[in-house]
Amino acid sequence: MREENDVDILKQHLLTSVRKLNLGRKWVFQLDNDPKPFCHNFESMLKDNKVKVLEWPSQCLDLNPIEHLWSELKRRVRARRPTNLTQLLQLCLEEWARIHPTYCGKLVEGYPKRLTQVKQFKGNAIKY
Known part of the structure; x- marks a missing residue:
């Protein structure tokens, strides 16, 4: 999948899913540490939406x-x-x-x- 697709999917579904799951404000997003989707648009989308990202070892x-x-x-x-x-x-x-x-x-x-x-x-x- 291309990085643009990742960003589009997250834009369309991430916050909607958080609301449907009643996670409130204390949720953390976990990435699989694949370097591919971490393009500028992806980082911007996460930052613009104030998404807290879990820090963890890559390839773990x-x-x-x-x-x-x-x-x-x-x-x-x-x-x-x-x-x-x-x-x-x-x-x-x-x-x-x-x-x-x-x-x-x-x-x-x-x-x-x-x-x-x-x-x-x-x-x-x-x-x-």
Whole structure:
């Protein structure tokens, strides 16, 4: 995706999502530290909207719960051994629907423990 698309998506949906989720004013935006979207327009959009951005080590997948969620989805789909693209899509949708919200909650709840471990390992990968 091009950086302009990232900015457009955020302009259209970020603040609306914050309001719908009733996050109030004390929310923090987490980037995946991909250098691509951090163009001038992207930084300006965040600054203009007074978006507080979480500072965290780049390429630190252990601190990003969505990375663990993607890993779980891949593991589940791989176990079902899709044989073509159509089947892959179908299995992804089925397995995504089977991931219980409590699993996502556990990923978020485990964040403090992972953060402590990442600090101990000075930003290197941890066993998770």
